[in-house]
Amino acid sequence: MAAPPFAPLPASQRLTITGLGGLADGIARLPTGEVVLVAGGVPGDEATVRFSSRSKGILRADLETLHQPSAERAQPACSAFGQCGGCDLQHVTLEAQRRHKLSWLQRALGRDAPVARLAGDVQPQGHRRRARLHLRRVGRGMGLGLLQARSDQLAFVKNCLALDPQLEALRRQVPPLLAQAIDTGELMAVVGRQGVIAALSGRPTRELDLQLAQQLTAERLAKDWGLAGLTVHIGRFEDAWGLSEVDLPEVDGPLAVGVDARGFCQASAEANRQIRLVLAEQLASLGPFDRVQEWYAGSGNLTGLLLQTAPRIRAIESDLGACDRLQRSLDAAGASQQVEVVCSPVEQALSLPRGRELWLLDPGRIGARDLAEQAGAAPPAAMLYVSCALDTLGRDLAVLRQAGMRVADAVLIDAFPWTVHSEAVVTLVHDANPRIAESVQG
Numbered sequence: 001m002a003a004p005p006f007a008p009l010p011a012s013q014r015l016t017i018t019g020l021g022g023l024a025d026g027i028a029r030l031p032t033g034e035v036v037l038v039a040g041g042v043p044g045d046e047a048t049v050r051f052s053s054r055s056k057g058i059l060r061a062d063l064e065t066l067h068q069p070s071a072e073r074a075q076p077a078c079s080a081f082g083q084c085g086g087c088d089l090q091h092v093t094l095e096a097q098r099r100h101k102l103s104w105l106q107r108a109l110g111r112d113a114p115v116a117r118l119a120g121d122v123q124p125q126g127h128r129r130r131a132r133l134h135l136r137r138v139g140r141g142m143g144l145g146l147l148q149a150r151s152d153q154l155a156f157v158k159n160c161l162a163l164d165p166q167l168e169a170l171r172r173q174v175p176p177l178l179a180q181a182i183d184t185g186e187l188m189a190v191v192g193r194q195g196v197i198a199a200l201s202g203r204p205t206r207e208l209d210l211q212l213a214q215q216l217t218a219e220r221l222a223k224d225w226g227l228a229g230l231t232v233h234i235g236r237f238e239d240a241w242g243l244s245e246v247d248l249p250e251v252d253g254p255l256a257v258g259v260d261a262r263g264f265c266q267a268s269a270e271a272n273r274q275i276r277l278v279l280a281e282q283l284a285s286l287g288p289f290d291r292v293q294e295w296y297a298g299s300g301n302l303t304g305l306l307l308q309t310a311p312r313i314r315a316i317e318s319d320l321g322a323c324d325r326l327q328r329s330l331d332a333a334g335a336s337q338q339v340e341v342v343c344s345p346v347e348q349a350l351s352l353p354r355g356r357e358l359w360l361l362d363p364g365r366i367g368a369r370d371l372a373e374q375a376g377a378a379p380p381a382a383m384l385y386v387s388c389a390l391d392t393l394g395r396d397l398a399v400l401r402q403a404g405m406r407v408a409d410a411v412l413i414d415a416f417p418w419t420v421h422s423e424a425v426v427t428l429v430h431d432a433n434p435r436i437a438e439s440v441q442g
């Protein structure tokens with residue numbers, strides 16, 4: 001007979017880890033059926049774990065003794081693994097990471113969905129070309145880097161392997177002037193075709209006097225850091241120098257895609273290349289449409305792929321700077337008659353499908369609940385859902401399936417290797433549109 005759910009536990013217990021959780025914990029089950037999340041556990045590990053807490057029926061534990069390590073275990077490449085909040089899966093082989101992410105995607109797709117596939121490999125070394133780095137006092141100087149997991153303190157990282165080498169060089173040489181000027185701050189930086197641009201913001205020190213502030217020009221800091229452009233915002237002091245946007249090098253037309261240091265772009269250029277490739281293939285197999293609505297369009301990273309798909313495109317995006325860059329790219333490419341840029345939150349720009357319509361959506365981690373509900377009331381002929389969060393993807397797909405949309409294909413892009421995160425492109429069709437459903441199956 002199973003023990004009652006809140007039976008007293010021994011301090012530690014030997015068990016086998018059987019799964020990997022979405023927050024990088026190993027998952028095991030006790031004979032009572034209770035779930036244990038084991039920090040640092042890898043599926044296949046035989047271990048004795050020490051219980052640390054029990055809340056809402058979930059037990060948490062730490063590894064005490066690893067009797068038989070899993071074949072999925074890897075030696076973390078970074079000496080700061082476990083302390084730095086940046087990479088949480090370096091203790092799992094890359095092959096196993098991808099397998100687990102594929103299984104999470106499969107679960108999000110729901111019953112009767114086709115088997116999800118992997119686009120290609122994204123090599124983890126130096127893949128991050130966009131980063132939010134934190135400035136913190138370290139002794140008498142100033143450190144720049146990633147934070148420790150669940151902490152406001154900098155992780156001590158000798159050599160960050162995930163950052164693009166140009167960002168890593170930036171991280172390692174903080175201009176000494178900054179330590180006198182700010183207490184804490186952040187630097188958002190992106191590597192583009194024309195070089196690295198960044199946005200620096202910080203809380204000024206009490207000692208920051210006029211004389212020092214006058215030396216803190218964006219030009220001087222940018223030159224110290226080797227940047228192509230920099231904006232500075234320290235207290236009431238604001239300055240800017242050089243380029244305010246750079247182009248994504250992996251996008252070779254028909255629209256140039258400009259990004260600024262604060263706005264969104266895919267963190268890995270190779271992952272973005274793969275996402276764009278998958279979408280291009282899907283668009284070719286779906287065939288032409290009367291209209292496309294592109295939700296969460298950003299500065300047009302995916303808009304250029306749509307120009308051959310429909311005579312009318314409506315691109316919806318809430319960030320003013322991104323809308324402006326998209327509009328300028330459309331003007332330069334002579335495509336502004338075809339694409340209407342709607343600078344608005346998606347929730348305030350919902351519009352029913354007209355004729356044979358495709359929806360391409362690429363929301364942030366919170367997903368697109370309103371859009372899924374709208375599609376529930378009046379589904380478009382097909383949808384291409386680009387997701388960076390498999391939990392909200394699963395929630396939205398459940399609504400879309402209720403509305404009669406069927407998952408026709410799903411591809412995982414391992415855009416954030418060494419972490420639990422990924423991107424997915426899911427193709428949905430509405431079976432009331434048999435021509436589309438057939439073309440995708442074929």
Ligand SMILES: C[S@@+](CC[C@H](N)C(=O)[O-])C[C@H]1O[C@@H](n2cnc3c(N)ncnc32)[C@H](O)[C@@H]1O
Nearest residue numbers: 264296297298301317318319345346362363364
């Ligand atoms: C994941 S990014 C995708 C951008 C673009 N598709 C790309 O590939 O670069 C999500 C975008 O949605 C925008 N966004 C976030 N919430 C929004 C909302 N409620 N309505 C409209 N756009 C929103 C963000 O500014 C961002 O540009």
